[in-house]
Amino acid sequence: MSPTEPYITNWIISSALVALGTPLLSGLLATLISPRYAWLISLTAPLMLLFSVIASAMLFYHAPGIGSYDVNVPWFSLGDHTLGVGLYIDKLTVVMVLMVSAISFLVHLYSTGYMAGDPSIRRYFIMLGFFTFAMMGIVLSNSLLIVFIFWELVGFSSYMLIGHWTELPDTGNASRKAYIMNRIGDLGFITGLMIVYQQTGTFQFDFIYNEETLPWETAASLCIFMGIIGKSAQFPLLTWLPDAMAGPTPVSALIHAATMVAAGVFLLARVHFLFTPVALIVVIITGLITTLLGALAAMTHTDLKKILAYSTVSQLGFMIVALGAGATEGAILHLFTHAFFKAGLFLAAGAVIHSLHQAQQGTTHRFDVQDIRNLGGLSRSLPLTFLVFLVCGASLSGLPFFSGFQSKESILTALIAWGGLTLSWKGLAVMVILLTTFLTVCYTFRLIWFVFIVPGNERKEGGLSVMEVPFVMRFPMIVLALCSLWWIVSANPLGFSGWYHKGSSSMPGTVLSLLAVFGALGFSFFHYRNKLAPGRESEISSALAGTFYLDKLYAMVFGRTVTRLSVLLTLFDKKYIDGLVHGTAYIQVTLAHVVAWLDRVMVDGTVNNIARLAGGIGVFTRSFQGGKIQLYIFWAGLGLILLTLFLIT
Amino acid sequence: MIPLEHYLILSSILFSLGIMIVIIKQNAIAVLLGLELMLNAANINLVAFNLAHPHRLDGQLFALFVIIVAACEAAVGLAIILRVYQFFHSPVPDDINILKD
Numbered sequence: 001m002s003p004t005e006p007y008i009t010n011w012i013i014s015s016a017l018v019a020l021g022t023p024l025l026s027g028l029l030a031t032l033i034s035p036r037y038a039w040l041i042s043l044t045a046p047l048m049l050l051f052s053v054i055a056s057a058m059l060f061y062h063a064p065g066i067g068s069y070d071v072n073v074p075w076f077s078l079g080d081h082t083l084g085v086g087l088y089i090d091k092l093t094v095v096m097v098l099m100v101s102a103i104s105f106l107v108h109l110y111s112t113g114y115m116a117g118d119p120s121i122r123r124y125f126i127m128l129g130f131f132t133f134a135m136m137g138i139v140l141s142n143s144l145l146i147v148f149i150f151w152e153l154v155g156f157s158s159y160m161l162i163g164h165w166t167e168l169p170d171t172g173n174a175s176r177k178a179y180i181m182n183r184i185g186d187l188g189f190i191t192g193l194m195i196v197y198q199q200t201g202t203f204q205f206d207f208i209y210n211e212e213t214l215p216w217e218t219a220a221s222l223c224i225f226m227g228i229i230g231k232s233a234q235f236p237l238l239t240w241l242p243d244a245m246a247g248p249t250p251v252s253a254l255i256h257a258a259t260m261v262a263a264g265v266f267l268l269a270r271v272h273f274l275f276t277p278v279a280l281i282v283v284i285i286t287g288l289i290t291t292l293l294g295a296l297a298a299m300t301h302t303d304l305k306k307i308l309a310y311s312t313v314s315q316l317g318f319m320i321v322a323l324g325a326g327a328t329e330g331a332i333l334h335l336f337t338h339a340f341f342k343a344g345l346f347l348a349a350g351a352v353i354h355s356l357h358q359a360q361q362g363t364t365h366r367f368d369v370q371d372i373r374n375l376g377g378l379s380r381s382l383p384l385t386f387l388v389f390l391v392c393g394a395s396l397s398g399l400p401f402f403s404g405f406q407s408k409e410s411i412l413t414a415l416i417a418w419g420g421l422t423l424s425w426k427g428l429a430v431m432v433i434l435l436t437t438f439l440t441v442c443y444t445f446r447l448i449w450f451v452f453i454v455p456g457n458e459r460k461e462g463g464l465s466v467m468e469v470p471f472v473m474r475f476p477m478i479v480l481a482l483c484s485l486w487w488i489v490s491a492n493p494l495g496f497s498g499w500y501h502k503g504s505s506s507m508p509g510t511v512l513s514l515l516a517v518f519g520a521l522g523f524s525f526f527h528y529r530n531k532l533a534p535g536r537e538s539e540i541s542s543a544l545a546g547t548f549y550l551d552k553l554y555a556m557v558f559g560r561t562v563t564r565l566s567v568l569l570t571l572f573d574k575k576y577i578d579g580l581v582h583g584t585a586y587i588q589v590t591l592a593h594v595v596a597w598l599d600r601v602m603v604d605g606t607v608n609n610i611a612r613l614a615g616g617i618g619v620f621t622r623s624f625q626g627g628k629i630q631l632y633i634f635w636a637g638l639g640l641i642l643l644t645l646f647l648i649t
Numbered sequence: 650m651i652p653l654e655h656y657l658i659l660s661s662i663l664f665s666l667g668i669m670i671v672i673i674k675q676n677a678i679a680v681l682l683g684l685e686l687m688l689n690a691a692n693i694n695l696v697a698f699n700l701a702h703p704h705r706l707d708g709q710l711f712a713l714f715v716i717i718v719a720a721c722e723a724a725v726g727l728a729i730i731l732r733v734y735q736f737f738h739s740p741v742p743d744d745i746n747i748l749k750d
Contacts, residue, residue, distance in 0.1 A: 628742070
């Protein structure tokens with residue numbers, strides 16, 4: 001820590017704590033408000049989040065001056081092990097804090113419109129506030145253990161929010177799926193934690209850090225990466241994210257696009273020093289598979305939200321590849337820009353869904369409003385939503401003058417510097433990334449084309465009077481669209497060297513990305529020009545839509561194995577465990593009978609016999625004193641005679 | 650001359666009969682009679698032993714004392730029996746058992 005004015009550090013700590021605490025306070029406040037005045041939550045929750053944003057902005061303003069700052073408080077001691085809890089604030093943290101609080105605030109604001117009239121709006125805002133708190137916790141924590149705790153808490157709030165609409169049939173399964181897949185990843189994470197603690201004796205980032213590469217670091221980093229795979233929906237565990245779209249759209253925007261899934265990328269950047277070259281290769285390959293799979297699946301899906309979800313998967317894979325190649329700053333920059341434009345896309349998609357639902361109310365016109373085959377020509381009835389979608393989509397595609405272009409350019413520049421355009425696996429990786437960039441443009445174009453531009457027919461939404469969403473929902477969308485422009489990264493619309501990432505773009509990077517983007521734009525325009533509806537008939541496209549049967553594979557391999565195993569275990573349980581229990585019980589009962597007999601005969605018998613003996617003696621001695629005078633005389637005489645005889649002899 | 654043993658045997662038979670009456674009889678007056686019998690058995694012994702020393706009269710005198718004491722005792726005993734009979738309405742010694750409990 002560099003020497004700074006103490007009041008600055010106090011400012012930093014208190015603003016970090018305010019940024020962390022106000023979302024939780026918002027959730028707690030929502031629990032206190034009675035259900036009758038649930039509308040009050042619509043005022044308090046965004047207000048609390050606004051405080052959080054202000055605190056984050058203060059942190060953002062003050063923190064860059066101090067480098068990295070670690071404040072640790074002992075939490076508890078076990079023997080001579082003391083575990084601490086504390087804040088770790090550096091450039092990465094403040095960027096994440098600002099991003100999380102800003103998007104969370106906008107989503108809270110949007111939710112007040114989107115969720116208006118929902119009967120369980122309290123639970124929604126409680127969990128939304130709680131999620132923001134937990135996410136802030138991940139970002140601000142100074143040790144892996146605390147990160148893990150908050151990591152689980154975001155998983156829990158994600159579970160709660162995906163399953164928010166409990167009356168819908170799919171939400172329960174989707175939330176369970178998300179939770180279980182995250183658990184599989186977290187199994188690795190906690191193993192990694194154990195390895196780290198066993199090797200270094202601490203969880204704090206500052207103390208884990210060392211320069212040299214140690215053998216255990218490969219194992220530990222791969223274990224932690226497993227947790228990242230789960231949380232960021234990377235290759236083997238990616239199928240929960242599209243299913244998570246069963247939740248409310250603002251939740252998808254906040255949790256499953258902008259923040260929670262980015263937590264994995266954040267953690268990878270945070271513990272990047274642990275990753276050995278071998279581990280990094282695994283990271284890159286995972287990221288490459290994910291980014292390609294996600295983009296291909298997004299090409300063929302027809303569900304509005306699932307296309308965006310697969311796009312998120314693809315972009316997350318893109319960031320993971322960048323991190324694996326060492327382009328940490330580029331990856332975080334892309335994470336930052338992606339959060340804004342993807343949240344904007346989701347909010348715009350939510351606006352489409354919301355306004356169509358509103359239009360459907362009171363009519364007999366029923367169709368799945370999320371299916372892009374049912375949509376079309378919405379640019380006329382929803383001009384603002386269209387504009388937001390266009391801006392954010394352009395940013396996602398990486399068109400110049402949008403933030404996505406700059407962040408992708410920085411990653412591509414770093415990748416080319418890392419792998420070059422050579423004929424090696426590194427060169428292949430760069431080609432895959434370029435292909436993904438190409439596909440990204442295609443599926444974004446396809447989405448906008450079929451939802452907004454292709455004229456709608458009567459079978460579709462035609463005949464409904466579709467209205468723009470209220471201002472409280474439009475405002476966050478406009479802000480996010482503005483944040484998807486170039487100025488958020490740097491003043492130069494074609495360069496990425498700005499407040500976060502210092503560096504210069506290289507010629508091949510810029511040229512290649514421009515080539516890919518515009519090539520894709522031209523290709524998709526000519527491909528989709530004459531089509532009125534997205535086709536989805538061929539075998540290959542359904543394979544792509546199902547992410548190459550990944551879900552079916554899981555069901556077949558794991559589902560069936562687990563079912564069989566559980567049947568076997570049930571049999572074993574019934575036969576042996578129950579048998580053992582019953583046998584033990586039988587032995588116990590028999591033993592108890594023996595003990596009861598012993599008790600009755602021996603113990604009680606002894607006591608009874610002693611009593612009977614005493615009684616008998618009593619009866620015997622009493623018989624001498626029967627109150628009969630003559631008997632006394634008899635006994636006295638007999639006794640006298642006996643005594644005499646005894647004395648004489 | 651009758652040997653001493655015969656007197657002694659007679660007195661012991663009398664004594665035994667007396668004690669038997671005392672123990673067996675159900676009437677308090679009969680018990681008192683048994684008691685007299687026992688005293689007289691003792692008197693026979695006293696007089697018999699006096700035969701061995703004819704010039705002394707200790708035994709005979711003592712026997713006289715015993716007769717006097719026996720008369721007194723009989724008087725007192727009869728009085729007690731009378732009172733007891735008045736109280737318990739029964740001459741049977743076994744019925745006089747209120748001290749038992």
